[in-house]
Amino acid sequence: MLRLASLLCLVLWSAGASAQQKPTIYIDIPTEKKPWNHIEWNESPAQFQFAIVTDRTGGHRPGVFPMGIRKLNLLQPEFVMSVGDLIEGYTKDTVQLNAEWKEFMSFIEPLEAPFFYVPGNHDFTNEVMEAKWKELFGVSYYHFVYKDVLFLCLNSEDNLRGAGRGTIGDEQFEYIKKVLEENAGVKWTLVFMHQPLWVQEDTKRWKDVEALLEGRNHNVFAGHYHRYWKAQRNNGKYIALATTGGGSRLRGRAYGEFDHVVWATMTEEGPVLANLFLDGIWDEDVVTEDLVDLVRNRPFPVQIAPIYGEAPAPAELSAEVKATNRSDTKMRVSLKGYTHDHLFYQLEQTDFVVEPNNVATFALKMKNPGQTPLSEMSSFTVRAEITYEFEAQPNVSFSNDLKYQPFERHPVRKVSGRKVDGDLKDWKGAEWISVDRRDGAPFDYDGPADCSLKFATAYDADYFYVAVDLADNDFFVAEDGSYWDQDGLIVGLDARPKHLSAFNQGEGRGRDWIAYLRTFKSKNPVYDEARLPAAVTSAVKRTETGATLEIAFPMEYIEKMGGADWSSLRLGLGYYDYDARDAEPTTLFWFPAWNATDDVPGSGMLFRE
Template identity: 35%
Template sequence: MTRAEWIRAMAVGLALIGGAAAPSTSRAHDGPHSHGHDHPGEAPAEAAGPKYPTGLILPPIDGPKPWSDAPHLNHPDRFHIAIMTDRTGGHRPGIWEKGVEKVNLLRPEFVVSVGDLIEGYTEEVPEIERQWEEFLGFIETMEMKFFFVPGNHDLTNPTMHRIWREHFGREWYSFDYKGVHFVAINSEDPQQHLGEEQLAWLEEDLAAHADARWTLLFLHKPLWTYAEREMAAGNPDPTNWKRVEAMLGDRPHTVFAGHVHHYVQYDRNGMNYYHLATTGGGSQLRGVPYGEFDHVTWLTMEPDGPRVSHLLLDGVLAPDTVTEKGIARFREFLTDASVQVAPILITEGEGLDEGRIDVRLANDFDVPVTVSGRIEGLPLRGLTVDPASLELTAEPGEAAELSVRVAFGEPIPFEALAGTVFTATITGEAAEGEAPLKAEQAVPVVIDRGYTISPADHDVALDGRLDEWESLRNGLPSPPMILGAAESWTGPGDADLSFDLAYDDEMLYLAARVLDEAVVPGEDRLEVLWDPRPMDRRVSDPRFARGGHRFTIPAPAPNGDEASDALEVGRRRDGPTIEGARAASRQIEGGYEVELAMPLSALAEAQDGADWSSFQLSVVVSDVDESGAEPARVLWRGTRDVDRSNARFGHFVRRP
């Protein structure tokens, strides 16, 4: 396409989509005004300079286009406003100010309130003035126009009515913007009531603006609920709200109120009425299902009426919420301030009746760090936890420890303890010019059986013969977990497993016997999943790929006295294939036997050269009944995510 053709195409696009910019002939009312609306705002003078197209100009493309067919939302009657609700009635310091910060980020055309801006409830003039001075200081930081609406905390008594009028003039007023009529009324006239003077004004005001494309009405108390409650009891309406509804009639309108500190949307005669939650007022903040949250209401006025949404304050973020420098320091904080929970590994019995959970805070960060939290997820059968909650503080370069005693009325099986966690909040003291650092963590608490492992009491020949192994102490549970073609596993006679472990100065040995009535060489196989990382690392990050090794020994073919040395060694994602591992396997009557040697150097490397004390391991038998079939994978321990997570692997503990 030539430049001339492109310019012509742009002109066509402009004509079809938006048209050229034209000088505005309308004037927007700027600020509140009432009755005859005798104070219209002045339209800004047109800036000199070139005119630019206002439409969306899309290049002509034949065939499919990289945009959707939905309309471009650029209607000239569309606009956005924010509505802020109760600040007081048990205000929580800082929340309203946060709301102002968020509104400044959102850039509405203006902001409307629904009252309760100060605490009030006093006739002491200096105190009332102090409260208004404080609030007006908040408004000075708002970067767009703010419309005041009075609440019961703002107009508690005649003195406060007088001061309101001195500061703000009218207690009820209206204004217009882009064909929408805004009405602010006073629900405290005198209290939970609309007086005759206000009603007369409202009737005249609404009649004068009967042609408004929509009417938005703002007041503090949701008077419709009070009126309906009284009328349901057979009493007359004490609020005069029903007279307001009659004045509104069938004109398109929406009503916003506050006061009750929880959010509800109502439908009245096909119109939406809202009482809003809080922007800092007293609240239990139990969450969205209760309607208890701090928010700013966002109203988008469309040609066919308003679209209303509610923005939780914590969900509106400034662009510098996370900076390169800030995220680097936070990551350093997460690395250098660590919470460790020592495991409870029980080598005798099948459960826990009493134990001690040791929690340690290690602070290698540059400011003091505090951790607080609770042990959660324990069964409640006669449970005692002492202390119930804990707090530790460590100075830079130091550590702090605390023990938690756990006792039950009866022994609890290990399976019931698998969900135990220490829920912790870690807080770093604020450095100069910075905000405090805070992180939430759920640290798993390992309470499990410990499988002891001892030095080998014989030289391991690694010949696939298990004669020198006195016993194989570990066997499949009943029933085991089966993955894959679970229906093909018919029981222990189909594929059964027993195994044991030992070590010498150089190697960790595993001996296993698989009983299988129909061995399929090369397709039946034994998998050994080994996570040699330190306890705290493998518990806090159970992803097997982070540090685990997989050894796969295919079932051997019948070969007399000759042993097969076939071994497949899985590659770690973040490290090389383990060197020096060896295997030997032999087919026996009714199955096959395996010996596997894993170098202790890999264990020492994974534990940063420390003298090792434990590791995690599981064994999986893959069994097929005929060549080419999908295998049934029979797990000694683990979960359905056994290939990716060490969860429920056995903990093997070096015997002292």
């Protein structure tokens, strides 16, 4: 057989205007039919690939970001972009800042590709942090052009206003305007910043920036909210990224809560984006606005109504389970209960379908054979699996662990003549509640004198009052330190009607409920006091064993949120004890925080009497 007869030589070349020669390939295939579809190579000198990492901090989970860096080295991008929140920050302590930046640089050191820094609110939130950033990186906003693509790296923190209040100031706007004018002919513009300013108010010149971007091919990338969503707006794609190790409940794709890096391939038609989960790969439509509206912007479809026993240790209890389908497609629900130490319980339904725009209700029946007091009752878990069954697209499934617990009924009673001075002499005869849910290293806790507290509540025509009797033998106060890294009392108050407040998972802080953190600083002891939705009054009196506190929330605010005939309030209360000699704090909480994974809906409810 002649070798020449079996050798097929293919010389590929382009007859385009550039007359650029494509690669030559030799294929030894003797048959007329060929084992390929075509040989138009997916290759272009203008094409390139880069990666984007997102929030590492805001409650970082150790090890996740370095793992992402290792995976990027396997993928070999040409360079890596960021969208900020690289360190925990939020401090003026230069020793702490230096240590945090040193730690982050150690994460970047193994990266084989260039890494481009963009500031987030955790990195750039006060004058000290601003100076440190400029010491390390020179500027806080900049640009570069690579293969006819403009990369515009912005500083959404340029007015040092913190989370949820990002801005583009006048000086930065003039820079952006000049850069866009000088690079009017690029084929694409990619914008990177930390806070998604397109969903925030009072962003100074951001809307002017959007007006400049509207007429050109562009994409905008941000982070900050630790949840992914993509929006089509302003003639471009605006994408808020999830996390690369930052704080997250990690409830999955339907909630936009996952750890990922973005893999971007720049083509003539724009960037092609792949979301590389640390356990899989999804394209840029991993969460669309339609899915956000169906899943994330609505309460979880299954709720178990909290109950509050009048008797201290009832033998039998019953609660209503409600499954609400707010969609135009069928919703399948599967429920699975787990055993409980004290209660025997039964769900009347465990696997059923709720028709479109319909509600199914049934009973959860409980027996308490050991007559365990409600005050000693622990929670149990019902696993809820939800599947929306679509006809023209893949089904969407997600799940949630429903924590449930029957509660004792706590009254809040009317008083008169109350004065907020930190002295508890007016609280004789009040119903005091001890807070004994403790967390932290066991060897950091030395008993009740180290850290313990009890509280009581009352109301009158003008205020709702919380009194706290605190034992703490080692107060840790840092006048210039972070509010969250020293001794402090945290009080959450949700005055909305019970059907709303009971299922508050920590979202809408400041809008729907008050989060009040009070430290023992001599000046400005309250965290972000100017941004509280109501003027809260408080007073502290130091004692031989610790301190007593009184806090007053205006009745005007409570009636605004719950109506003049309000009947309940949801109260969350906890204490952070940072003893100077201990590595970590001891925390005391009445019930788990509302945004914690072990939150129990309906906990901390007080009923007006």
